[in-house]
Amino acid sequence: MTLQLNWSRAGTLLQRLGSVIGLALLFIVLSIMSPDFLTTGNLLTVLRQVSINALIAFGMTFVILAGGIDLSVGAILALTGAVTAGLMAAGHGLVLSAGAGLLLGLVLGMVNGALVSWGKVAPFIATLGTMTLLRGVTLSYTQGSPIPVTNSGFALLGGGYVANLIPLPVIWMFVAFVLCGFLLRGTVFGRHVVAIGGNEEAARLSGVRLSPMKLAIYGLSGLLSAFAGIVLTSRLYSAQATAGAGYELDAIAAVVLGGTSLSGGRGWLFGTLVGALLIGFLNNGLNLLGVSSFYQQVVKGIVILIAVLLDRRQ
Amino acid sequence: MTLQLNWSRAGTLLQRLGSVIGLALLFIVLSIMSPDFLTTGNLLTVLRQVSINALIAFGMTFVILAGGIDLSVGAILALTGAVTAGLMAAGHGLVLSAGAGLLLGLVLGMVNGALVSWGKVAPFIATLGTMTLLRGVTLSYTQGSPIPVTNSGFALLGGGYVANLIPLPVIWMFVAFVLCGFLLRGTVFGRHVVAIGGNEEAARLSGVRLSPMKLAIYGLSGLLSAFAGIVLTSRLYSAQATAGAGYELDAIAAVVLGGTSLSGGRGWLFGTLVGALLIGFLNNGLNLLGVSSFYQQVVKGIVILIAVLLDRRQ
Amino acid sequence: PGESAPAAAATAGGAAPSGTPVVGLALSTQNNPFFVELKDGAQKAAKDAGVQLVVVDAQDDPARQISSVEDLIQKRVSVILLNPTDSSALAGAVQSAQRANIPVVTLDRGVDGAEVASHIASDNVAGGKMAADYLAKALGGKGNIIELQGVAGTSAARERGKGFDDEIATTGMKVVAQQPANFDRAQGLSVSENLLQANSDVQAIFAQNDEMALGAVQALAGKNKKVLVVGFDGTPDGKAAVQSGEMAATVAQQPEEIGKLGVETAKKLIDKQPVEKSIAVPLKLLTKE
């Protein structure tokens, strides 16, 4: 019985390490194939590129762990970015504008949570609906044109550096990782997220309050998407009405590549970080190697499939 | 006990009728608001517009009923369309080219099925992988340029009329509807699809062979996507490398709006047809009413949400 | 290709019940300020000309565009202004309109395989050539260039690429890398970053529109190397970047003018006046001075 237990632990660990090993392999291959790959500059560049997807994917990890899915992350990113830029353009300060953007993201996420819990709508379709709706709202709000940012302090948020070397978005990413990891493993909230994903009915009968939990979970996803939206807006010096199109799939891919089960209840945040890095390094590597963009997608598809085939649970 | 039985049946019927009632309401509202709506010409136009989505959504209904999902439909549509057009451009005949396209769709679908059954990859991520891969293959194959179609017989497939009135794609749609409906309700195959979606383990223990079934289910989805791709190519007089982007979401929306449960095991094909019509009439109506395209998305998002809120099971 | 006639033909030159003629504008997408300007130009002109303008948006999907053109036919508009998502896919839609006796005017991009009443656009091949000529002059005919391409499969990307690449081939300059960034600013940023990592010896970046060029500008920020960025379109953001020196130049189109000319042409068609088969809207290379 004791043996069985250890074996089961080891099995899980091995499966989990699948993505880490994949990342390591990719890293080695790219280092050998491209002389430009293994430079501080390039690695930091990739980390910065990855940060947006990682921030969204951290929130997505909670949602997927709880057995849901959030297709509206890209749309929330676009709208909150636009609102933040719009407020600044209207003369409001950085703190108020960014704060309003974050709050909006939280609220929109909670609307998703309300649709899923009180409305009893399947998460896929609920967030598909809000995604469509919010994309329309963003287009109406921006009238299709980018909103330029002039506040130079705001531009630092996504474009600044620490110690003249490490891009600020990389710092945000790691701070978010530590906080979210802690939330997931160290708190009752995190425990209940996993419980809901594992067996919603059992969690309910054990006294887990599903509706507030779902509001919080989707709210967290909305909040992190909004934060990503603000960082992206800052990096681009402008808010784009169509920003974040397709980001939901990238985020889901990162989560799943990291070994979190799409049916909920099983997963880890570190895997999501690894998954996001895997995608980022792959994109970067293919560009460095000068692979034709047509073939890049082919390679990416194959890598996704190989990674999940290696990582699958039997 | 007896009462309960009748009640549960009635409940299901009422829920199912949700989408039908929704469609009827939309129909009435549009007839009143736009003088151009209720004309034979317009109704046939909408039916023709809907046919592509409906064909894909019929296949998607089987996949979703069996508890899966297929994100690769749009990519399969694009690739099979391109290959069909490419073969014709290379001088092959209509039948051979279209046949090859259909076969390719079937095989690609079966690859999805193999990944899901033998590969034990979650359907969402398996088809996300093939979607990415196939998009890349299509871009490489077409080198990003559309492939024009010159065969005038082929152009009839999507552009022709029966009795000088009913567009051929509408005929395809209804033929596919009848065949698929029969497959689902009248055959052992259909029975097993629903059983797998309802309880995969119980189905397996009852002797249902999961792997061949999944190959067939995803193969059917691929086949119908290919057929849609061929019809679309014919309508566009050319195969577009980027055709079908986002069609997976439209098809899923049609299936779910029609009352089929995303978690599998519950649903009907007629609902999917109604769902597709709902989306089609909404698009058409918003255009006829001259609603600003920015707000169209807002309206569509709201309609999706209202429809699923009405249609949900408690 | 023969599409037999649908019975449901609309009455020619139909009009809104109120008596004001209705013109349909089928846009490829509004996800780009370029088309928003085009639409603005058309709307202003419509007000002046006393016509009602109905705008439909295809979100860059040709199938969706066919549907919206069909919807305009059903609405019995008098003229359809078509900004095709792709040059090769809309011939059938154009023919349907003509069968319903609705003249079609193409804007910004043409339609292959169908006659239209008029075609109003910039010459994208020429525009690509202008960008190449500018760089040849600025770099003295020598240097390495990165090219950011638009959405693969769109005529704008194809034609600009062709104009640019063909002209570059006649000089001593070299396109060392080309990747699509899908006319998108965020993608312009990350693709540029990656390409710059791989190609350290680069003197210029040509982006097939301003959005991507602005992304490239961000990628260059903080690098103390001089790389000339040339964009295309002349959007407000693009022009501002040229003024501030962040971008070296942009091949400015006049989207508002395209939209305005479209509506004016439509009005002429309604009034049964003759129109020009092809109207070239001038391109202008904008640089700092």
Place this chain on the structure above:
Amino acid sequence: MNAPLVRMQDIHKAFGPVKVLEGVAFELLPGEVHALMGENGAGKSTLMKILTGIYAPDSGTIEVDGKPASITTPADAEKYGIAIIHQELNLIPALSIADNLFLGREIQRFGLLDHRAMTKRAMEWLARVGMERLDPGTLIERLSVGQQQMVEIARALGQNARVLIMDEPTAALTEHETNTLFKLIRDLRAQGTGIVYVSHRMEEIFALCDRISVLRDGHFVGTRPVPGLAFDEVVKMMVGRTLDARFPTRTPNIREVRLKVEHVTGGMVKDVSFDLHSGEVLGVAGLLGAGRTELARLLFGLDKLSEGTVTLDGKVVTPKSPNEAIHSGFGFVTEDRKAQGLVLDMSLRENVSLPRVPARAGLVDRPGEKKQTRGLIDALKIRTRDMELDVRALSGGNQQKVVLAKWLALKPRVLILDEPTRGVDVGGKAEIYHIINQLAEQGVAILMISSELPEVLAMSDRILVMHEGRATALLEAHGVTQEAVMTAATGGK
């Protein structure tokens, strides 16, 4: 005795137009074990779910300690000191034992989970129910159904409730764990805890309970003290009539060897051999996790056999998949009807014909299917008037009969039954026994795994006893005692 701990009065509950409870009363005293009895679907679980805040009653009152109580959520129930072990397992498979034990009432320090304290406490709780061998870090999904049931019990006990409701706690347990549980219950009773005990195992009721309340079709029939109460009287209260016999007698007609199992090994099953004859019922007994279910899974091709051969009617079959097993003549009534036996959202008709849909060339033969289903509904006395009803809406006992019906339709040569009467009421059990006998008479070879010893003893011709994956004894059922079986089951000689 003092005032009642709990008093429920005039409880009404309907789901849609279906009246499930009509004016039910129930009273629980401190320090008593109170049996709640009734046929499948009588409303027992519903009543207890109302008491624990899972369902809201349509009307009626609940008093705790003589004061009106408002219990609308599971958390309310906990506040009043009411704990429940549900009829269905309610655990999170991917979380550890400790995580599950503390779900909803985690121990925290400074707002953070205190893992160490929870692990320590979990070990105490497990030891209390005799499961000290389990590591609190083990994932629930690694446990057998019975072990999971013990975790549920440990969790409920950990709440130190004054009212403890157990809805069929022993349905998945064997004698050994049942005895452990009874000892715990008696201790709690001595401390003044009130216990509601729901079970279809009559022996347990008489061995354990002080009073008994009976429901029939949603109506309250009455409450009686157990001492002096006759078995037949309880049955009469439940069913409205007396039962002919609990275990119908059968004249065994054992014929040639049908199934030959030789040195079968795989998973935790080690080197099991036995013969099973046409017309024979071979009972399989063993403790929790002895490997009985695993043996059945191996025979049915669900798990991979690492060694050994299986011969059916002289032909080596050794199934590699359920599909193959079915084709060679096996049927398998699984232990967990919800997870493995039924497609809950399909109709009774569709479930029954799932292993083989009556069809011609792939096209479903609807009339044939209906006829077949009608016949099975009659043969098994399944209580439903419409075969189109989703099986989800049937009571547990009737669902169990549907699982049986599935396999009867196939006419298997070897039928494996894993806990065939779990959760089935006395009447239903008798009917199932009757069917088993009929099948045996028709020459079907039956392998019957059961944790209910009286059932094994009464129904089997021979008994295979398993211990830690091995067959430790093969006994002639005639004249064998419970003690002999238990000795073999615990590995003793």
